[in-house]
Amino acid sequence: MTISTDLSLDAETLTGLDELLEPEQIRALVIEHLAGSLQRRAQLLALAEARDIAKLGRVAHDIISTSANFGMNASRDCAKRTEVACKAGFTELALAEAAQLAAILPQQLALLAHYYHLPWPPP
């Protein structure tokens, strides 16, 4: 897998969404994604603090697909690495990746909010 370190959003994915759905539909989904992702980030931090890598892996798994569908490839890749480390039982690596994910995620969410002219942070 190619590791993405570029925090910019994947234009092809967002264009694909724009072509498939009406603007209002996308905005509604993005609003939900922004709020849901922040909740997952909070879970991620709590589980990392508790060193519970089994649950941490499951949260990372959820972040993989939601991030991917909104063009957040850096978050997707970092979540994937977190999940793999959790499954393999590499606690320290998993915690390090989770910390990086917690740092990347809000930055990409902010970009996504900006792209769709939505307030950031969400009200």
Next chain:
Amino acid sequence: MPEGTLILAEDQALLRQLYTATLRAKGFTVVAVSNGREVLELIGRVVPKVVVLDINMPEVNGIEVCRRARGILGYDVPILFLTASDGLEVLQECMQAGGSDFLVKTDNIASIIHRIAFWANRHTATQRIQQRPQMLANLEEKIGPGRTSNTEAPLPATGTEVPAKLRRFLADARNLARTDYGAGLQQHRMFLGYVAAALDAVLATDFVRKPNYWALLEECLRPTGALQSAQFRSLLDQWEQSCDDESFLQGVDAAREDWLNGDTTPPIPPFGLATILSKSG
């Protein structure tokens, strides 16, 4: 125009909404549920064109749902796995459970929807053969006169026209492949042979812009949805070794026959990917 009914099982609400909205925008009626038990209840009452399953779901996971669903639906209805897990072991488990295809959630949403639509609209092998004369006529019309012979006027070699024509051609190639794409490993390999020969046929003209055949091949295959199949990607990796495989060569022969369509010009050699790649240097 209504495209038919799909059952979609996804436990993440956001993804369920996203996939449902995009599939409805494509004309499908979507019955969306959040766990495997609901799928099993539904398929006793609804006969869908396609079932799309997440793997990790509460109550009954997608793989178990697939096993049980096959006992109810038989093998006429495609069952597709849509998952964030892209490992080989998961793929094998899905296929052993009777899955028809394996879609990865991290792929572009448009590609995922395209692939689901492909399965929903696929025809049986018999229907496809019946449609072949018209499809060949359409192909001829799209790629222009003289394409049944490599001695005729070449495709334009500049701008975006060539890739566009290749994309259209390969979309048609998929439909023209004689076996039912997706039915099994042999059929996949035959399809690969078909596409390889078809692509070679296009590239063997005076098409001079050959900076990167692999990138071009990927670009051509992307609209077919094939690249979104992990199984297909795995087969692409094996393509080079497949060149001597019997089913691969059957596909090559089928493509050559289609391409020439009775023309007496010697067929273009079935290069296969190894040759394509060797040219790219």
